[in-house]
Amino acid sequence: MTEYSEKMEEILATHLPEFYNNAFIQEMINGDVNAEALLNYVSQDQSYLGYFLPIFGETLEAFGIDSKELEAFQEDGDTEPHEMLLNLVEEASGRPEEVKEVDLLPGTKQYLNLLKTSREASPFISMSALAACPYVYAYLAEQSIAAGKMTPTNPFYEWFDFYQRTDGGITVHLLQALDEKAKKMSEEEQAAGLEAFLQAVKCEDLFFAQAM
């Protein structure tokens, strides 16, 4: 029987070309520092993580997952990769930049709404939706570095490499836990989990695109 996580990977493999076609990702791969887009992205992401992390913590607890890497991910709040992007913007503009409190863009609202409805559905569906956050970044980073699209001389290499390592590490634990749980779930529950994951993957694509 195909493992649940293999079906998740299939979803990512199917959507990888869309991520590569995403204008925001294309600029990163081209090494273009688009100050406005990067500032938009970081400020939306700051708000997004403010909602994501508490739900993530609660769902990890419901799953009985207790790992150092997961805790570190939660505590980090993604400040390190945000700093990397802000530094690139500052180098380009020659002046200090800061993240402003902003209104949520429609794509951010849509993503947060998906996390909310998934959380209301069940811990398994919630975890499936939440997993897209580290998994998409880890997958995109791994794939683009392995394919030679993102190379060490690119200004965004450090950002991609961060996610390849940290989110990649977390993803391994999440997928193991999801595979364990999936064995005890009905076909319907598994299908609903994969659907929530698919929708979250689409939200990730939209989240990058909306910053442009």
Ligand SMILES: Cc1ncc(CO)c(N)n1
């Ligand atoms: C929207 C979004 N997805 C994934 C990540 C990776 O942790 C992030 N920081 N933000």
